[in-house]
Amino acid sequence: MTDDQYRRDYAHHLIEQVNKGQMTRRQLLVRASIFGFSATAAGSLLAACGGGSTSSSPAASGSAQPAPKAGGTLRIGCRESIAAPDPITMYDQASIVLVQQVCEYLIWVENDMTLRPVLAESWSGDETAKVWTFKLRQGVTFNDGSPLGADDVVATFDRLVDPDSGSAALSALGGILSPGGTKKVDDATVVFNLDKPFAEFPATVSAANYNAVILPRNYGGNFLKSPVGTGPFLLNKYTKKQNATFTKNPNYWQKGLPYLDGLIFKFPADAAAASLAMQAGDIDMQAETPFQGSQALFADPNLQVLEVPSTGLRQVFMNVDKEPFSDKRVRQAVAYCIDRPAIIQALFDGRSTLGNDTLFSSLYPNSPKLPQRAQDYEKAKQLLTDAGHPDGVTITVTPENDLEMPQYAQLIKAQCEPAGIKVNIEMMSYEAYFSGDPAPWLSVPMGITAWSARPTPIQFVNVMMLSDSVWNAPHFANPEYDKLAAQYAATVDEASRMDIATQMATMEQDETLQVLSFFVTQLSARVKNLYDVAGINIFLDLSKAYLA
Amino acid sequence: MTRLILRRLLLMVPTLILVSLLIFTLSEILPGDVGRTILGPYATPEQVAALNAELGVDEPIIQRYVAWLGNFVTGDWDTSPITDLEVRPQVMGALGNSLLLAGMALVVIIPLSIFLGVVAGLRKDGLLDRGITISTLSLTVIPEFVSGVILLVIFAVTLQWLPVTALAPEGSNLATRLYYLILPAIPLMFIELGYIARMARVGTVEVLARPYIRTAVLKGLPRRRVIFGHVLRNAMVPTVTVIGGQIGWLIGGLVVVETLFGYPGLGKLLVDAAKTHDVLVLEAGVLVVAVLYMLSNLSADVIVALLDPRVRQRA
Numbered sequence: 001m002t003d004d005q006y007r008r009d010y011a012h013h014l015i016e017q018v019n020k021g022q023m024t025r026r027q028l029l030v031r032a033s034i035f036g037f038s039a040t041a042a043g044s045l046l047a048a049c050g051g052g053s054t055s056s057s058p059a060a061s062g063s064a065q066p067a068p069k070a071g072g073t074l075r076i077g078c079r080e081s082i083a084a085p086d087p088i089t090m091y092d093q094a095s096i097v098l099v100q101q102v103c104e105y106l107i108w109v110e111n112d113m114t115l116r117p118v119l120a121e122s123w124s125g126d127e128t129a130k131v132w133t134f135k136l137r138q139g140v141t142f143n144d145g146s147p148l149g150a151d152d153v154v155a156t157f158d159r160l161v162d163p164d165s166g167s168a169a170l171s172a173l174g175g176i177l178s179p180g181g182t183k184k185v186d187d188a189t190v191v192f193n194l195d196k197p198f199a200e201f202p203a204t205v206s207a208a209n210y211n212a213v214i215l216p217r218n219y220g221g222n223f224l225k226s227p228v229g230t231g232p233f234l235l236n237k238y239t240k241k242q243n244a245t246f247t248k249n250p251n252y253w254q255k256g257l258p259y260l261d262g263l264i265f266k267f268p269a270d271a272a273a274a275s276l277a278m279q280a281g282d283i284d285m286q287a288e289t290p291f292q293g294s295q296a297l298f299a300d301p302n303l304q305v306l307e308v309p310s311t312g313l314r315q316v317f318m319n320v321d322k323e324p325f326s327d328k329r330v331r332q333a334v335a336y337c338i339d340r341p342a343i344i345q346a347l348f349d350g351r352s353t354l355g356n357d358t359l360f361s362s363l364y365p366n367s368p369k370l371p372q373r374a375q376d377y378e379k380a381k382q383l384l385t386d387a388g389h390p391d392g393v394t395i396t397v398t399p400e401n402d403l404e405m406p407q408y409a410q411l412i413k414a415q416c417e418p419a420g421i422k423v424n425i426e427m428m429s430y431e432a433y434f435s436g437d438p439a440p441w442l443s444v445p446m447g448i449t450a451w452s453a454r455p456t457p458i459q460f461v462n463v464m465m466l467s468d469s470v471w472n473a474p475h476f477a478n479p480e481y482d483k484l485a486a487q488y489a490a491t492v493d494e495a496s497r498m499d500i501a502t503q504m505a506t507m508e509q510d511e512t513l514q515v516l517s518f519f520v521t522q523l524s525a526r527v528k529n530l531y532d533v534a535g536i537n538i539f540l541d542l543s544k545a546y547l548a
Numbered sequence: 549m550t551r552l553i554l555r556r557l558l559l560m561v562p563t564l565i566l567v568s569l570l571i572f573t574l575s576e577i578l579p580g581d582v583g584r585t586i587l588g589p590y591a592t593p594e595q596v597a598a599l600n601a602e603l604g605v606d607e608p609i610i611q612r613y614v615a616w617l618g619n620f621v622t623g624d625w626d627t628s629p630i631t632d633l634e635v636r637p638q639v640m641g642a643l644g645n646s647l648l649l650a651g652m653a654l655v656v657i658i659p660l661s662i663f664l665g666v667v668a669g670l671r672k673d674g675l676l677d678r679g680i681t682i683s684t685l686s687l688t689v690i691p692e693f694v695s696g697v698i699l700l701v702i703f704a705v706t707l708q709w710l711p712v713t714a715l716a717p718e719g720s721n722l723a724t725r726l727y728y729l730i731l732p733a734i735p736l737m738f739i740e741l742g743y744i745a746r747m748a749r750v751g752t753v754e755v756l757a758r759p760y761i762r763t764a765v766l767k768g769l770p771r772r773r774v775i776f777g778h779v780l781r782n783a784m785v786p787t788v789t790v791i792g793g794q795i796g797w798l799i800g801g802l803v804v805v806e807t808l809f810g811y812p813g814l815g816k817l818l819v820d821a822a823k824t825h826d827v828l829v830l831e832a833g834v835l836v837v838a839v840l841y842m843l844s845n846l847s848a849d850v851i852v853a854l855l856d857p858r859v860r861q862r863a
Contacts, residue, residue, distance in 0.1 A: 082824055083586045084632040091588030166599060168590040224632065240631050240638075241820070242715065242812055266713075269807040269816070272697060277810070279705045280712035428579075431823055434589035435580035437596075441589065470592060 006127045010035060010492065011045055017366075017494055018049040025049065026112065027365030031494070033115040034200050034456070036123040065531055066548040073262040074530070074547065076540075077274050078287040080241050080267035086223050087213050088159065088167045094267060096210050097287050097540040098238070101246050101263060102143070103213035103229030106134060106153070107206035108541060110534065111308045113363075113455040115206055119148065119214050119230060129197040129492055134190045140253040142216050144228045150184035155217040157182040157192075157205070169211040171463050171470050172204050197490030199497075200456045207539055208455050232258040232543040241267055252543070259546035278303060278525050284547070285526040288537040291348050292404050297525045305525045308536050309353050310453035311361050312520040314408060315464075316397075317473040317513060322445035324395065329387035331512040334395075335373060336380040337416045340517040346411055347404045348521065355516035358505040359460040363519060366494060367457075368502035370509055380419040392420025398440060399448040401430045408448055412515075442473050449473065452538060453522070461485050461504070465513070474513035481507055549853060549860060556846050560839070567838050568620075568831055572613050575827045581605060585630055585824045603629050616831065630826050638817065639832045643799070646813040649714070650798035652729045653736040658791065661741050665748020666783060670775070672753055680745065688742025692735040696808045699731055714809035732809040736802070740794060747790045751783030758782075785852050792848025800837035 014031060017023040023031075025046055032042040081094035087103060090096050106120035117123075123134040140148040158179050160169040181193045194201060205212055216228050227235040230253065233246035246263040266283055268274035271293035277283045278297055289297060289305060297303055318325040318334065325331055335357055344352040353363055360367045384393060395416075399409040406427065413423035426444075433440050433447075441449050454460055463469050466485060467477040481504065488500040522536045529548050534541035583599035584591070600606050619626060625635040661684075668680040687695075704712040716728040755761060756779060764774050799814060806816040814833055821829040853859045 083588075083630055089587055089591075091590055163595075164598070166587045166591050166595040168588065170592075171590060222632075240633055241816075242810075266810070268810055272693075273808050273810055276697070276700050276705060277712055280700075280708065282712045429823075431585075431825075432579035435584045437593045439584075439589070471590070 007035075007037075007124060011037070013494055015045060015048050018046075022498070023366055023494070030112070030114050030365045030455075034202055035492075036125065036202060038117065038122060068259050068532070068544075068546045069548050070259045070546070071261055072259075072547040073264060074260050074285070074542065074545065075264045075266060075283045076285050076287060077266050077268050077277055077283040080269060084224055084240075085238070087215060088165050088169075088211055090211065091168055093287055093538050094265070096538045098235070098244055098265060099213060099223070099229075100207075100231070100540050101233040101542065102227045102231045102235050103215065104231045105205075105207045105212055106214065107202055108534070109203075109207045109455050109539060111310075111536060113311075115202055115455070119153075123202055125199070125201065125492075127492070129199045129201070129490055130194045132192040132194070132201050133185070134192070136188045136190065137253070138188060140230050141251060142228050142230055143234055143249055143251065144216070144226075145251075146216060148214065148230055149187045150190045151187075151217045152214055153190045154182045154184050155219070156212070156214050159215075159219070160211060167211050169209050172209045172459065174470070175462075176201065176204060196486070198458075199490060199492045200458055203454075203456045203459060206455070207535075208453075208459065210538055233263060236262075243267070254543060258543050260542060263542065281527075284530055285533065286524055287540055289523040289525040290403055291351065291523060292407070294523070294525065302528060303525050304528050305523055306536065307351060308522045308524075309363055310520060310522045310536075311363050311455075311457075311460075312453040312522065312537075313355065313359075313361075313451050313516055314405060314518070314520070315447075315449045315451055315473065316408075316412065316515040316517070317447055317449070318515075319443070319445050319473065319475050320513070321475045324387075324389065324393050325445060327387045328511055329383040330389065330393060332510075333380040333383040333387070333419065334412075334416060334421060335512045335515050336376045336383065337419045337421060338373075338412065338515055338517055339375040339415055340373070342375075342415075343408065343411050344518050347408060348518075351521045351523070352518040353521065355518045356509060357512055357514065357516050358508040359465070359516070360457045360501055360505040360508075361516075361519050364457055366498050366501070368498065368505040370502075370505055373509070375415070377419050380421075384420060389420075392422060394422040394424065395446055396424045396426050396444075397446045397448065398426045398428060398433070398444045400433050400441065400450055401427060403450060405448045405450065442471060447473065453520075457501070458485070458489050462489075465508070476511065476513045478507070478511070549850075552853065553846065553850065556842075556849070560842050563842065564835055564838055568617070568835055569613065571831050571834050572609065572616070572827065575822070575825065575830060576609060578822065578825055580825050582629055582825050582827075585826075616828070620831070620835075625832055626828050628826050628828050630824055631829075635828050635832050638829060639814070639836055642812055642814045642817040642833070643836055645715075645811060646799045646802065646815065648725065649729050649732060649736075649802065649805075649811065649813060650795070652726055653733040653740070653798060654791075654795075656733065657737050657740045657744060660737075661744035662748045662784075662787060664741070665745035665750075665787070666752050666775070666780065668745065669749040669752025669756065669783065670779075672756075677749075681749070684742045684745045687738040688740075690735075690738060692739065692802075692804045693808060695735040695738055696732070696805060699734055700808070703731060712809075714806075714811035732805050732811060735805055736798065740798075743794065744787060744790055747787045748783055751786045752779055755779050755782040781855055784855055788848045788851050788855070792845045795844035796837060796841035799840055800833075 014028050018025060018028050029042050032045055078097055079093045081092050085095035085098050087099050090099060104118050108116040108118045110116055119137055120134045121137045125132045159165055160167050161173050161177050161179050176194055176198050178195055183191045185191050224238055232249050232252045234249050236245040236247050238244040244265040248258050248261055268277050271290050274286060275294045275296055279300055298305055318331045320326055340354055344350055356370055356372055397409050399405040409425045413425060416423050441447055463471050465476055466482050484500055484504050491497050524536045531546055531548060532544040581600060582603055582605050583596040587596055627634050664680050668677040671677045700712060703710045710731045711728050714728050714732040716725045764778060801815050802813055803815040803819050806813040818833045
């Protein structure tokens with residue numbers, strides 16, 4: 001069948017699913033965007049669905065928004081970076097959002113997980129989902145004057161999947177794209193030949209893979225020395241741990257944009273300093289507002305706090321290679337001690353999405369519907385007795401020393417006690433948790449690790465849950481699950497995907513490799529007269545932002 | 549006197565060598581390594597090992613120490629592999645900032661605490677003495693992050709009289725920079741006031757009990773002459789010593805204030821260097837603080853010798 005026919009079939013399939021009530025309209029938009037339908041095409045798909053109408057634009061504010069106004073300098077506060085910003089190896093908030101002002105991705109990920117074309121104008125996969133063709137936007141130039149072409153994209157991705165580069169992108173694309181798999185067809189077209197079928201490939205070359213900014217083909221390696229990119233701003237000056245200043249790119253490919261004249265990034269050293277800076281009017285927005293320590297911002301009449309449900313999570317993993325977690329009944333017992341709504345209330349004042357011990361969060365379109373786990377001490381005690389621990393068991397949890405995870409550990413400790421599970425909390429510094437070989441975050445019996453959001457569940461599964469996954473903290477190794485995951489990645493048909501996903505989620509919940517009580521709702525405090533900021537936390541697109 | 553100074557200066561050298569060796573050894577024990585810090589938690593162990601080998605981090609410690617020492621004493625402070633910034637401008641810049649803040653605080657603290665201490669000592673056990681002692685002690689025990697936050701909320705957020713960060717915009721003149729430092733200097737004043745005023749009070753009380761003071765008063769000397777000519781000079785001995793000791797903290801130890809007020813000083817630089825395994829910055833920073841600490845103690849001792857002729861004679 002031809003590619004066009006294939007796309008039509010897929011479109012029909014999506015519409016059918018909505019009409020049958022198996023998918024919501026919003027979910028259709030997400031799946032369509034991943035598959036490569038443009039926003040207008042997706043809109044017409046929606047229109048073709050029976051009944052109702054919906055706007056295809058994800059951003060919708062209740063009250064009338066003032067018209068865009070050019071000018072002004074926006075001051076942004078974010079968590080300071082450790083190493084110098086380098087697009088290939090960056091991994092922390094400050095480095096990532098700084099680079100995102102100068103460089104751009106093929107595809108941007110909106111807050112509701114839909115994919116928006118940026119440097120890629122459109123894309124489509126063939127029916128094997130192994131060959132993906134991307135059409136590049138024309139008329140885009142890097143800020144040094146050179147035009148964007150296929151050679152730049154090929155060079156970028158070859159660089160990212162090169163094992164010597166040390167990039168986190170390698171883990172996202174490992175086993176999917178190899179060096180040499182990216183090919184130029186002509187100056188405006190790039191083809192990705194994948195190692196294995198992957199239905200959601202576009203998500204892995206989107207902003208969700210934060211190192212995947214498109215750099216010039218002859219990128220030398222020192223970003224600070226020559227910050228070349230296609231983005232809306234130019235890096236003026238970067239003073240380590242103090243601030244970074246940007247000015248608008250006069251030759252930006254989106255004419256008339258950006259509205260802002262310049263940006264100043266400041267790096268308040270902790271949540272208290274950041275909160276005070278916002279209240280005093282020293283910064284206009286925070287890339288991410290941690291809930292703890294920022295209560296004053298919610299009450300401040302001059303500020304608004306954006307809340308974006310996301311699939312960011314706190315992985316409370318249990319290592320199956322360490323006692324007593326080798327028996328899944330013990331792991332399940334721990335899960336049944338947890339009062340999830342109470343934890344969400346205590347840690348975030350209710351601002352979170354309920355989790356069910358599977359990576360297939362309810363936030364994803366077409367997520368499997370499993371019975372929701374809740375606190376059940378009877379069951380927990382029974383499971384412990386069955387596993388040979390009638391008098392309870394002692395476990396040690398090592399939380400990442402950051403954000404609210406130490407408090408989470410305290411809550412787990414308190415909630416496990418009535419079932420006879422005695423929890424010792426082992427605190428170590430943030431640096432110690434992530435260093436060493438093997439590092440504690442991948443080897444302790446029980447730990448709590450923060451993961452940032454991903455637009456598709458397979459991006460979590462591939463790096464966390466497979467036998468050969470690089471960051472498999474629970475040391476889960478199940479060939480059946482591996483097979484299902486490979487099938488899920490390769491399958492395009494929605495009904496089959498749903499089926500496989502249900503099998504995988506059921507297995508995850510049963511095996512209880514990790515307790516996932518909630519999915520984090522990202523918060524970002526902003527001044528009220530700031531509009532059209534796209535993204536939150538490690539996604540910051542200010543091309544259309546303005547101060548009215 | 550000159551012999552005293554020369555001897556102390558010479559003693560600084562072995563002390564500094566010992567300190568540098570200590571820092572080098574201790575940073576071996578710190579968790580993490582340079583490669584991991586640069587590449588982040590998500591890089592594979594192989595990638596980290598490769599980077600470490602490239603940076604020469606896994607060579608034997610003696611070899612690395614000698615190499616570092618050789619570079620350091622000839623003035624080559626190198627570039628940090630983690631931040632890609634040169635060490636000397638970073639450390640010297642942070643030092644300049646810290647000196648400014650410490651200077652700002654001391655300019656107010658020294659006269660004020662001496663005044664309060666002497667007054668308290670003169671009116672020993674009176675209402676003024678009790679008032680001064682209790683209030684300065686209470687202010688001393690308030691942690692900087694508590695007083696700092698309260699001050700910020702009142703003066704920077706609610707009243708908006710003073711800026712919320714301590715770093716003036718680039719290119720500001722001295723007056724502006726000092727204006728920005730008013731708020732962060734206050735928690736420091738609170739803490740130091742207790743120590744120094746107390747020392748001044750103790751010194752005063754001790755001196756007042758001496759027979760020669762009674763002689764002076766009975767001789768008919770006006771009270772002012774007694775105080776300024778005799779009491780003050782003798783009360784300064786313990787006070788100056790304490791101030792000399794506190795300078796080290798005021799320059800290199802203000803991590804909390806620097807964090808809260810976003811001020812890039814030496815304290816925060818050192819803590820960050822320790823956390824990120826940035827040994828070059830850590831060594832340079834610690835040695836700078838050590839030198840300043842020793843110099844300030846030396847100056848305090850010289851001043852004491854000037855104040856007290858008996859010390860000069862003994863030396």
